[in-house]
Amino acid sequence: MGRLDQDTTGLLLLSDDGKFVHTFTSPKRKVPKVYVAATRHPIDDAQLSLLRGGVLLHGESKPVAAVAAEARGERSLALTVMEGKYHQVKRMIAAAGNRCEALHRERIGGRALPATLAPGAWQWLDETDLASLGSSPSG
Numbered sequence: 001m002g003r004l005d006q007d008t009t010g011l012l013l014l015s016d017d018g019k020f021v022h023t024f025t026s027p028k029r030k031v032p033k034v035y036v037a038a039t040r041h042p043i044d045d046a047q048l049s050l051l052r053g054g055v056l057l058h059g060e061s062k063p064v065a066a067v068a069a070e071a072r073g074e075r076s077l078a079l080t081v082m083e084g085k086y087h088q089v090k091r092m093i094a095a096a097g098n099r100c101e102a103l104h105r106e107r108i109g110g111r112a113l114p115a116t117l118a119p120g121a122w123q124w125l126d127e128t129d130l131a132s133l134g135s136s137p138s139g
């Protein structure tokens with residue numbers, strides 16, 4: 001559910017249940033998605049403030065803000081967004097004065113990508129896993 005750019009890694013949910021997909025992809029549902037980005041230049045407080053306060057993306061009429069933005073290292077940040085417009089995270093980072101070198105989606109709602117799941121691998125979700133999607137992220 002949702003899409004990832006060709007050069008983006010991370011959590012991707014697949015379903016043939018249209019209602020379920022709509023619940024987690026509609027911007028009106030406000031399901032947070034957490035991305036971790038590696039950046040070309042060091043992250044600073046001004047960039048994080050811009051991302052949280054809202055940046056104007058090319059082709060948009062109003063600023064787009066991250067729900068949360070935090071540094072995870074000198075050149076790494078976690079960004080939480082509620083929608084997923086075309087290359088949104090990469091464009092937001094560029095609008096804040098940096099460049100996204102690599103992007104990874106680590107969480108949708110309360111469901112994090114399991115650290116034990118190898119790239120390209122998949123797993124079925126049980127009822128508990130599905131329920132976690134709608135809960136708030138913890139940790």
